[in-house]
Amino acid sequence: MIEYLLLVPLIAAALCYPLRSRRLIEAAGVAGSAATLAVASLLSYRVFTSGTMDEGLLYMDAFSAYILMLVSLVGLMAVIYSIPYIGRENREGVITDIKLRNYYLFFQLFVFTMLLVCVSNNLGVMWIAIEGTTLASAYLVGLYDRETSVEAAWKYLVICSVGITLALLGIIIVYASSIQVLGESSSALDWSTLMATAGSLDPTLLKIAFIFVLIGYGTKVGLAPMHTWLPDAHSQAPTPVSALLSGVLLNCAMYGILRFHMIVSGSSLGPGFSGGLLLLFGIISLGIAAAYIVMSKDYKRMLAYSSIEHMGIIAIGFGFGGYWGVFGALFHMLNHALTKTLMFFGAGNILHRLGTKDIGEVRGVLKVLPATGILFLGGALAITGCPPFSLFLSEFMVVVGGISSGDVLGVTLYLLLLAIVFAAFLYHAGRMVFGEPAGTAGGEGERSRVDIVLMSALLISILALGLYLPAFLNDVLQQIVRLFLGGSA
Amino acid sequence: MAGNRMLTLVRLFALQSLALGALALTVALVTGSAHIYAVAILTVVIKGMIIPWMLLYVMRQIKVDREVEPVVSIPMSLLLCGGLTVVAFYLTQPIIFVGGAIDTITKNCLAISLAVVFIGFFTMISRKKAITQIMGLLTMENGLFLAAISVTYGMPLIVELGIFFDILVAVLIMGLFAFRINKTFASVDTTILRRLRD
Numbered sequence: 001m002i003e004y005l006l007l008v009p010l011i012a013a014a015l016c017y018p019l020r021s022r023r024l025i026e027a028a029g030v031a032g033s034a035a036t037l038a039v040a041s042l043l044s045y046r047v048f049t050s051g052t053m054d055e056g057l058l059y060m061d062a063f064s065a066y067i068l069m070l071v072s073l074v075g076l077m078a079v080i081y082s083i084p085y086i087g088r089e090n091r092e093g094v095i096t097d098i099k100l101r102n103y104y105l106f107f108q109l110f111v112f113t114m115l116l117v118c119v120s121n122n123l124g125v126m127w128i129a130i131e132g133t134t135l136a137s138a139y140l141v142g143l144y145d146r147e148t149s150v151e152a153a154w155k156y157l158v159i160c161s162v163g164i165t166l167a168l169l170g171i172i173i174v175y176a177s178s179i180q181v182l183g184e185s186s187s188a189l190d191w192s193t194l195m196a197t198a199g200s201l202d203p204t205l206l207k208i209a210f211i212f213v214l215i216g217y218g219t220k221v222g223l224a225p226m227h228t229w230l231p232d233a234h235s236q237a238p239t240p241v242s243a244l245l246s247g248v249l250l251n252c253a254m255y256g257i258l259r260f261h262m263i264v265s266g267s268s269l270g271p272g273f274s275g276g277l278l279l280l281f282g283i284i285s286l287g288i289a290a291a292y293i294v295m296s297k298d299y300k301r302m303l304a305y306s307s308i309e310h311m312g313i314i315a316i317g318f319g320f321g322g323y324w325g326v327f328g329a330l331f332h333m334l335n336h337a338l339t340k341t342l343m344f345f346g347a348g349n350i351l352h353r354l355g356t357k358d359i360g361e362v363r364g365v366l367k368v369l370p371a372t373g374i375l376f377l378g379g380a381l382a383i384t385g386c387p388p389f390s391l392f393l394s395e396f397m398v399v400v401g402g403i404s405s406g407d408v409l410g411v412t413l414y415l416l417l418l419a420i421v422f423a424a425f426l427y428h429a430g431r432m433v434f435g436e437p438a439g440t441a442g443g444e445g446e447r448s449r450v451d452i453v454l455m456s457a458l459l460i461s462i463l464a465l466g467l468y469l470p471a472f473l474n475d476v477l478q479q480i481v482r483l484f485l486g487g488s489a
Numbered sequence: 490m491a492g493n494r495m496l497t498l499v500r501l502f503a504l505q506s507l508a509l510g511a512l513a514l515t516v517a518l519v520t521g522s523a524h525i526y527a528v529a530i531l532t533v534v535i536k537g538m539i540i541p542w543m544l545l546y547v548m549r550q551i552k553v554d555r556e557v558e559p560v561v562s563i564p565m566s567l568l569l570c571g572g573l574t575v576v577a578f579y580l581t582q583p584i585i586f587v588g589g590a591i592d593t594i595t596k597n598c599l600a601i602s603l604a605v606v607f608i609g610f611f612t613m614i615s616r617k618k619a620i621t622q623i624m625g626l627l628t629m630e631n632g633l634f635l636a637a638i639s640v641t642y643g644m645p646l647i648v649e650l651g652i653f654f655d656i657l658v659a660v661l662i663m664g665l666f667a668f669r670i671n672k673t674f675a676s677v678d679t680t681i682l683r684r685l686r687d
Binding site for chain 2: 057122124125127128131132135138139142145147148150151152153154155157158161162165168169172173175176179188189204231232235236
């Protein structure tokens with residue numbers, strides 16, 4: 001049943017290949033993503049209501065279903081946003097027809113690899129899928145023929161491949177410890193089996209393995225100090241791809257780490273060891289992101305650093321642990337994905353209208369692009385954690401988790417760094433949105449209605465989630481929290 | 490590491506892969522498990538033949554200069570690699586000798602494999618050309634393969650197959666990007682990739 005889900009983006013990619021007309025390719029892309037979302041919703045609904053699905057190599061529980069929904073939802077929105085965005089660049093001659101086709105093709109492949117990350121049961125297959133996300137998205141990052149794009153794509157490929165190679169070493173070590181217990185079979189790498197036998201795995205080996213995995217996948221998550229590829233790739237990639245990278249790819253890699261976190265928490269080590277490491281890297285990421293957001297000059301890079309910050313918050317939430325820490329971090333994954341997508345869409349509109357990424361040169365977005373300006377400002381308020389947006393709620397839950405875990409130093413640092421990010425981000429965003437436009441080279445007014453509708457929907461949904469948590473979502477999140485805490489209880 | 494010609498580097502990599510294939514074959518003979526035979530054959534074919542051939546093709550196409558251009562001088566690199574090997578042996582001592590955590594005939598190879606990973610890493614940071622960075626990554630990958638063989642008699646077959654596929658695609662894509670770096674900057678020296686910074 002799950003394999004149908006994986007087939008959908010592959011079929012869409014194959015359909016894109018022979019097509020020559022721009023309209024048809026776009027239609028294939030949107031249809032593929034819409035079908036992915038439909039199948040993913042169906043499967044997730046089944047998992048949420050009637051429990052896990054185990055099909056050997058493929059496996060779905062509430063946690064994978066949750067991330068799966070994020071991937072397919074943001075994927076669909078990004079592909080819809082691509083139509084006006086990439087179409088415009090195609091008309092202006094920035095990208096050729098062949099590149100346009102390849103863009104939609106690799107887009108589907110990229111979504112495929114991320115879906116595979118979520119539904120694979122075997123840790124080795126999950127590794128292959130995560131390496132696959134790098135390979136599939138490298139083309140998208142380096143889509144433009146500019147020198148900076150080639151540089152960003154090369155750094156992305158090399159840094160992430162090395163990181164992920166270290167994660168493989170971690171997986172080999174886990175396998176070595178599990179075949180002692182389970183004997184030599186391919187299920188010895190299935191994380192569902194590992195979860196069940198976590199208690200009898202060798203703790204020393206697990207410790208070493210977790211460190212390698214954290215460093216390896218952490219590179220992909222963008223945890224500092226392994227984050228150096230992230231601002232380059234996010235700022236050079238076409239905007240819809242930036243949204244996809246930031247909103248869901250980072251969450252997928254985080255998912256990889258968390259699966260190991262669950263295994264290690266279930267072993268005789270308890271959740272303290274891996275949670276402590278997550279907390280440490282989370283705080284470092286938050287600190288580095290805060291420093292760079294203060295100094296940022298390029299708004300797409302600023303958004304990229306903000307992603308590092310939010311991944312830090314998520315890591316801190318899981319690090320604190322406990323009911324509220326885990327619940328807040330999970331909720332934050334959803335909130336961040338939605339808000340960051342909104343912010344990148346806004347940034348894309350500003351970039352196309354004003355033709356610059358320099359914060360200093362952008363003035364008076366409200367005058368030039370009224371709707372984008374308002375939505376971008378709303379997104380900026382949300383992403384810095386202002387009430388009544390849902391990010392405030394999830395960041396607050398993480399604080400509650402921290403206080404109940406008794407980590408005073410962690411909570412203090414967390415709040416202090418969040419305050420710095422809040423002030424700096426809003427200062428930059430405010431300067432961009434308000435004031436008199438420096439010059440309206442490209443004319444005034446919005447260029448496309450589709451993206452305004454998308455962005456409004458995103459803003460309304462994060463506002464709604466901030467005011468009222470639907471009972472269904474609450475139930476889903478509690479199911480996942482039980483998965484985490486069940487192992488350690 | 491001591492080699493200062495790209496061609497030698499690729500040949501050495503091929504040789505290393507062939508040696509790995511031979512080791513995998515030995516393990517397969519001792520343990521008699523069928524999937525390690527498959528892995529051994531794949532290693533020889535993919536890593537020993539296809540990947541070196543692809544690298545040589547890329548090098549011929551972009552007419553890369555033969556010299557390696559190290560950031561760290563060659564004698565110094567050799568010294569550092571010696572040091573890294575010692576570190577690798579030191580780090581793995583507790584795992585190899587204490588307790589029965591890992592129990593395979595080839596467990597002593599873990600130290601060597603870690604050393605190979607370190608040296609691959611060092612190659613990546615100490616050599617300038619895009620191609621040498623690919624070589625470094627492949628060396629790390631070989632080290633890991635050795636680790637997998639030595640502590641677990643190899644990963645499950647489906648995982649091995651996937652890893653081989655990933656490596657092949659990675660080399661292909663990196664080769665293409667080496668072309669693009671060459672076209673955009675008229676050089677494959679990665680030290681000029683310094684434009685993106687804060």
